[in-house]
Amino acid sequence: MKNTRSKELFERAQKSLVGGVNSPVRAFNSVGGDPLFIDRAEGIHIFDVDGNEYIDLVGSYGPMILGHAHPKVKQAVKEAVDKSFTYGATTLAEVEMGEMIQEAFPQIDKVRFVNSGTEAVISAIRLARAATDKKKIIKFAGCYHGHSDALLVAAGSGLATLGIPSSKGVPEEAVNNTLISNYNDLESVQKWVDMYPNEIAGIFIEPVAGNMGVIEPEMDFMKGLRKLCDDNGILLVIDEVMTGFRKKFGGAQDHFGIAADITCMGKVIGGGMPVGAYAAKAELMDQVAPLGGMYQAGTLSGSPISMACGLATLKELKNQDYDRADQLGKRVKAKLEAAADKAGIKVQVNQFGLMVNPFFTETPVRDFETAQTSDQAMFSKFFWAVAEAGLYIPPSQFEAWFLPIVLTDEEVEEIERRIEKAFELMK
Numbered sequence: 001m002k003n004t005r006s007k008e009l010f011e012r013a014q015k016s017l018v019g020g021v022n023s024p025v026r027a028f029n030s031v032g033g034d035p036l037f038i039d040r041a042e043g044i045h046i047f048d049v050d051g052n053e054y055i056d057l058v059g060s061y062g063p064m065i066l067g068h069a070h071p072k073v074k075q076a077v078k079e080a081v082d083k084s085f086t087y088g089a090t091t092l093a094e095v096e097m098g099e100m101i102q103e104a105f106p107q108i109d110k111v112r113f114v115n116s117g118t119e120a121v122i123s124a125i126r127l128a129r130a131a132t133d134k135k136k137i138i139k140f141a142g143c144y145h146g147h148s149d150a151l152l153v154a155a156g157s158g159l160a161t162l163g164i165p166s167s168k169g170v171p172e173e174a175v176n177n178t179l180i181s182n183y184n185d186l187e188s189v190q191k192w193v194d195m196y197p198n199e200i201a202g203i204f205i206e207p208v209a210g211n212m213g214v215i216e217p218e219m220d221f222m223k224g225l226r227k228l229c230d231d232n233g234i235l236l237v238i239d240e241v242m243t244g245f246r247k248k249f250g251g252a253q254d255h256f257g258i259a260a261d262i263t264c265m266g267k268v269i270g271g272g273m274p275v276g277a278y279a280a281k282a283e284l285m286d287q288v289a290p291l292g293g294m295y296q297a298g299t300l301s302g303s304p305i306s307m308a309c310g311l312a313t314l315k316e317l318k319n320q321d322y323d324r325a326d327q328l329g330k331r332v333k334a335k336l337e338a339a340a341d342k343a344g345i346k347v348q349v350n351q352f353g354l355m356v357n358p359f360f361t362e363t364p365v366r367d368f369e370t371a372q373t374s375d376q377a378m379f380s381k382f383f384w385a386v387a388e389a390g391l392y393i394p395p396s397q398f399e400a401w402f403l404p405i406v407l408t409d410e411e412v413e414e415i416e417r418r419i420e421k422a423f424e425l426m427k
């Protein structure tokens with residue numbers, strides 16, 4: 001794999017950008033070697049600056065569910081750009097996006113658009129506290145909800161990859177009110193509720209964990225959380241930044257038949273532009289300014305260009321076959337298992353719709369602790385073998401692979417061939 005140009009650019013990048021990147025996982029720290037610099041992408045194919053072609057299973061960590069530069073999305077963005085970029089006033093596209101979200105999530109009356117998933121969750125914390133007049137929040141070890149102070153503890157992927165337990169610069173006071181429980185362990189939640197009755201504003205959870213690798217919740221666990229919240233006046237905040245519009249047109253919570261009190265979104269709803277959102281029933285959302293006393297604002301919130309990109313993406317997704325999408329995920333999972341078995345390598349492959357994740361361990365992975373049993377050195381070796389075979393996957397054991405929903409049967413076969421080749425290269 002030729003990488004002269006990527007190497008050159010990385011050298012240069014490190015002189016002006018921290019670690020040569022603008023988000024830590026892009027630095028390839030956990031797999032060693034230099035990061036690839038990307039030149040362009042089209043459909044499912046991504047090309048680095050040295051001209052190598054890969055099938056892209058990173059999808060910019062989630063947003064690019066339609067593949068790259070989808071013609072209809074591109075057209076919508078071009079039309080928006082032609083009008084100008086931002087006005088500081090509400091535009092039609094925002095209203096249409098709001099209506100689209102309402103249609104996709106039956107439990108949502110109103111939505112507020114922001115610029116990132118991080119911002120969506122920060123706002124949801126504030127809303128949960130404002131609405132309940134309580135301070136404490138519960139999060140789960142290994143779940144990531146963006147880089148805000150209050151939730152940057154036991155926060156999965158980026159931190160786990162870098163071996164940072166939690167971030168420097170987060171004062172104790174900022175996390176004093178954050179309680180950590182274990183995923184798929186209701187008792188670890190009950191414990192806090194018993195210890196702090198009437199003090200917990202919200203429970204924050206990824207409905208399918210995707211930032212400690214892919215981990216599905218057990219049904220009893222999710223149902224139990226909902227009941228615990230109802231019985232104790234706690235708001236259930238479901239962070240669908242990763243899962244929204246990925247398993248079905250709507251949320252993973254709808255897939256599981258569990259309704260959040262507050263839903264956070266991001267990634268797919270921006271279609272590749274910076275968009276986040278938080279949303280809930282009117283009685284909660286009407287507490288946000290200008291209707292209510294909870295302040296939250298943004299110069300570029302609901303940016304017409306981002307909205308055009310997101311709206312075109314969601315319109316296109318509405319016509320996609322999500323049942324078939326799940327089959328695509330299952331095929332890739334089956335191939336990973338078969339090829340690993342053939343190579344005599346132990347894997348556990350977790351999959352939820354288009355999200356797939358191989359762990360190099362014999363232990364079934366159901367929480368952060370079991371996720372960490374994966375053999376990191378084996379993952380690094382696998383990462384470079386997979387790159388050599390022509391697949392671009394996240395350079396971290398704890399990041400989900402995102403398959404594009406637009407994959408044709410032939411393209412899945414090509415992915416299968418490349419997986420097979422990668423495991424052969426590992427021998």
Ligand SMILES: *Cc1c(COP(=O)(O)O)cnc(C)c1O
Nearest residue numbers: 116117118144145146239241242
């Ligand atoms: C990516 C992610 C976030 C943060 O979103 P950004 O747009 O990166 O700020 C929050 N929650 C979950 C579940 C995510 O996957």
